[in-house]
Amino acid sequence: MKRDAMHDMIFKRNMGIHCGMPSYCTSNDLVLEAALEQGKRFGDDVLIEATSNQVNQFGGYTGMQPEDYKEMVYELADRVGFPKDHIILGGDHLGPLPWFQEPEESAMKKAEDLVRAFVLAGYKKIHLDTSMRLGDDSETEILSTRTIARRGARLYRVCEDAYQEMLKKNPSEMRPSYIIGSEVPIPGGEQEKEDQVAITKPEDLHETIRTYREEFEKLHLGYAFDSIVGVVVQPGVEFGDENLVRYNRTETVELSEAIAQYPGIVLEGHSTDYQSPKQLKEMVEDGVAILKVGPALTFAAREGLYALSHIEEELIPEADRANLPAVWDKVMMENPANWEIYYKGTEEEKALKRRYSLSDRSRYYYPHPDVQAAIRKLFANLDNVHIPLGLLHQYMPQQYIKVRDGILSKKARDLAKDNVVERIEDYNYATKYNYMISSVFVG
Numbered sequence: 464m465k466r467d468a469m470h471d472m473i474f475k476r477n478m479g480i481h482c483g484m485p486s487y488c489t490s491n492d493l494v495l496e497a498a499l500e501q502g503k504r505f506g507d508d509v510l511i512e513a514t515s516n517q518v519n520q521f522g523g524y525t526g527m528q529p530e531d532y533k534e535m536v537y538e539l540a541d542r543v544g545f546p547k548d549h550i551i552l553g554g555d556h557l558g559p560l561p562w563f564q565e566p567e568e569s570a571m572k573k574a575e576d577l578v579r580a581f582v583l584a585g586y587k588k589i590h591l592d593t594s595m596r597l598g599d600d601s602e603t604e605i606l607s608t609r610t611i612a613r614r615g616a617r618l619y620r621v622c623e624d625a626y627q628e629m630l631k632k633n634p635s636e637m638r639p640s641y642i643i644g645s646e647v648p649i650p651g652g653e654q655e656k657e658d659q660v661a662i663t664k665p666e667d668l669h670e671t672i673r674t675y676r677e678e679f680e681k682l683h684l685g686y687a688f689d690s691i692v693g694v695v696v697q698p699g700v701e702f703g704d705e706n707l708v709r710y711n712r713t714e715t716v717e718l719s720e721a722i723a724q725y726p727g728i729v730l731e732g733h734s735t736d737y738q739s740p741k742q743l744k745e746m747v748e749d750g751v752a753i754l755k756v757g758p759a760l761t762f763a764a765r766e767g768l769y770a771l772s773h774i775e776e777e778l779i780p781e782a783d784r785a786n787l788p789a790v791w792d793k794v795m796m797e798n799p800a801n802w803e804i805y806y807k808g809t810e811e812e813k814a815l816k817r818r819y820s821l822s823d824r825s826r827y828y829y830p831h832p833d834v835q836a837a838i839r840k841l842f843a844n845l846d847n848v849h850i851p852l853g854l855l856h857q858y859m860p861q862q863y864i865k866v867r868d869g870i871l872s873k874k875a876r877d878l879a880k881d882n883v884v885e886r887i888e889d890y891n892y893a894t895k896y897n898y899m900i901s902s903v904f905v906g
Contacts, residue, residue, distance in 0.1 A: 467587060468508040468551055469640040469692045476752060477726050483747035483894035485887070486588075486731075488512045488555055488757035490525050490532065491829055492539060493764045493876075497883040499545040501891065509545070510588065511536055512553035512755070515560050520573075520580050523561070524801075524827060529554070529584035553588035554581040555755070556647070558618060559597055566599040571614060575621045582625035582639060589622055590642040590695070590731075591615045608667075608674045611645045616678035619687055641687075642731050642753075644695030645671050660708055663696035665721035672725065693731040694722075698751050700742075701734050702758075704805065704820050710742040712749055719749040729753060736760075737821060743893030754893065760886055761826035767882030769818075770858040771841055771875055778848045785840035792817055794831045801827040845875040861885055 468484070475482050487498045487510065495511065502509035517523045518532045527535065533552055540547050557578050559570035574593075581589060593614035596606055622639065629636045646663050671694060679687040698715050701708040722730050729752035735743060736759030743754060772787045795802060795817050802824040806816040817825060828834055850873050856863040862878050865871035871881055 467637050467640055468510075469588060472752065473692060473727060473729060476729065481748065481896040483729075483752035483754060484508075484510055485890035485894055486510045486512050486553060486555075486753055486755045487760065487887075488514060488755055489760055489826075490517060490527070490535070491761050491764055491826065493767075493880050494760045494883050495536060495539050496543055497760075497880045498887055499540055499543050499550075500880070501884060501887050502549065503543060503545045505891070505895070506549075507895075508549045508551055510551040510553055510753075512555040512588065512590075514555040515557050515577060515592075518554075519561060519577050521561075525830065529581045529586065533584050533586070551588055552584075552586040553590065554578070554586050555590050556592040557581060557590055558592040558595075558614070560592060560595055563595045564598050567597045567614075570597045571617065574614075574618060578618050578622050579625045582622045583629065587637060587639045588642070588692075589639045591618050591622075592644075592647050592695075593618065594645050594647040606645075608645050608670050609678075612643075612671070612674040612678040615643055615675065616682050616684065616687075619679070620682050620684060623684065623687070638690055640692040641690050642693040642695060643671065643675050643691055644693075644731070646697050647695045647733065660697055660699055660701045662699045662714055663718055665717045668694060668696060668718065668721050672728070688727075691728060693729050693753050695731045695733060696751075698730065698732050698746060698749075700732060700738055700746075702737050702821050704816060704822050707737050707821065710738055710746055712745045715749055722750040731755065736762075738889075740889040740892045743889060747893050752894075754890060756886075756890065758821065758823040758826065760883055761829065762821065762823040763883045763886045764829075764879065765818075765823065765825055767859070767879035768838065768841065770882070771845060771879060773858045774850060774854055775841060775844055777854055778850065779844045783844065785837045785844060787834070787837040787841050788818065790837040791825060791828060791834050794828050794833050795825065798828065798831075842875040842879075 472482055472484050487494065489495065490513065498509055498511065513532045517525050518527045518529055520528055522528060536550060536552065537547050540550060559574040562570040562573050578589065593611050600606060619641065626638055646667065676688060679685055696718065698710065698718065699708065700710050722728065730750045731753040732746055732751040733755045735754045736756050746754065769788055775784050802817060805822065805824060806813045806820065852863060852867065855866060859878060862871060862881050865881065866873055871877060
């Protein structure tokens with residue numbers, strides 16, 4: 464049976480080769496195209512994940528079920544000429560999170576249907592997240608590792624049944640790889656401002672692994688740990704509305720030593736957005752080999768689109784402009800559910816946050832028809848005029864360099880995507896041992 468990319472990565476690490484894997488958590492087409500195009504240049508596998516809030520059996524906030532999300536990613540892969548067999552689809556925070564207010568039995572039943580749908584759709588990296596309190600859990604007591612593991616093992620059994628069902632149709636079907644863990648940050652970053660976070664203690668890591676093993680054994684799933692490739696921990700990184708907690712490797716020495724005792728497992732770090740390339744590389748060296756990123760990439764996409772809007776203001780008559788920032792903000796104001804409880808302050812402060820918050824809750828509005836229509840008009844406007852190099856330099860200095868050197872076109876969509884590429888290259892630098900000698904830097 465074909466060995467999957469997740470286990471290959473772990474095998475290389477055990478051989479002493481510096482490597483890891485970025486996990487791109489988004490449904491944004493500009494971001495996904497950029498990730499796939501970069502993967503094509505390197506001949507890489509590309510890990511793309513959907514969260515349970517974003518994609519589930521009821522549609523999530525994108526309106527997509529797991530099969531729909533897969534087809535969307537595959538269509539983008541065909542568009543850029545990326546081989547679909549090098550795409551690793553993942554399900555992030557799969558569990559009762561979308562239904563956490565319901566009692567355990569109803570929330571877990573929906574979670575079982577959720578993980579089954581992801582496995583049957585061919586997703587090969589499954590993050591089992593049962594770390595949240597449910598409707599009938601105590602509101603004062605901390606949810607025990609035992610409860611988290613018991614619920615996680617229950618979901619694993621459903622995944623295993625779905626996989627066995629797939630094997631009947633395709634005997635060479637690859638088994639999914641799984642991520643577990645009880646110290647799981649919420650999707651999309653923290654909402655409260657924090658200057659530091661509590662790093663996972665080594666004893667908690669050991670307890671998580673030991674307890675999951677025991678719960679798997681109770682369900683006669685002792686072999687399950689052959690498929691567990693990672694444990695989610697808090698390595699001391701986080702971001703919020705306007706704050707960033709940066710990685711400090713001197714504070715994770717004991718955690719790094721602890722995970723080294725499990726040669727078949729790596730650490731998975733969530734909320735790695737906005738860390739520097741050096742800090743990302745240190746995280747991978749220290750055992751946090753799977754780096755989850757999402758809002759930083761959609762922030763970069765929006766940033767690129769807004770830069771193009773500034774260029775549009777210089778080149779297009781006012782009556783003919785797309786006015787994307789104004790359209791986007793109007794849509795957010797008319798549909799405030801995804802930002803109003805998170806952005807605090809005066810009206811002026813909230814207006815700034817709608818556009819420039821690091822948590823980038825504007826990403827929820829990217830698929831809106833009015834926003835999409837404005838983006839198409841922006842691209843069309845700029846593709847029909849000459850953009851002077853000096854003007855490009857003013858608003859997109861990194862893209863100017865690539866256009867100047869003949870390695871990037873001045874097509875508006877390409878310019879916007881390349882702003883995302885800048886962030887993706889941070890992750891390539893952090894996770895690829897041969898990145899600095901790659902042809903990506905040959906002009």
